[in-house]
Amino acid sequence: MTADLMRNLLDALLPHPGLAMRGGLMLTAIVLTCLAAALYFTADLGVSAYDALALIAAYKYRLLPFKYCRIITDSICVLVGLVFDVTLGVGTVITHFLWGP
Numbered sequence: 001m002t003a004d005l006m007r008n009l010l011d012a013l014l015p016h017p018g019l020a021m022r023g024g025l026m027l028t029a030i031v032l033t034c035l036a037a038a039l040y041f042t043a044d045l046g047v048s049a050y051d052a053l054a055l056i057a058a059y060k061y062r063l064l065p066f067k068y069c070r071i072i073t074d075s076i077c078v079l080v081g082l083v084f085d086v087t088l089g090v091g092t093v094i095t096h097f098l099w100g101p
Contacts (some may be wrong), residue, residue: 010025024092026089026091026094029072029091030091030094030095033095034099037099048076050073053073054070054072055069057072057073058070073098074096078092078096
């Protein structure tokens with residue numbers, strides 16, 4: 001819902017953004033997402049259900065090291081999005097492969 005609201009707002013404010021504007025917006029979004037994640041991690045409020053999947057697979061069931069479990073859960077989420085015909089943007093690919101476990 002929030003993502004739809006922001007998209008509608010940006011479409012109203014910038015109806016036809018150029019490539020440079022879109023790149024700047026994407027870079028800003030990635031930086032803000034990383035900042036939000038850093039604040040969430042340093043607050044030490046526990047883990048979300050999504051994060052818990054990789055932790056359980058790595059530490060309870062000892063399937064693979066955590067970083068590989070995290071990469072697999074992230075990949076599954078991207079694949080589920082593709083199955084349900086979600087638009088896969090450049091920002092998604094960048095955060096998927098470069099954000100890291």
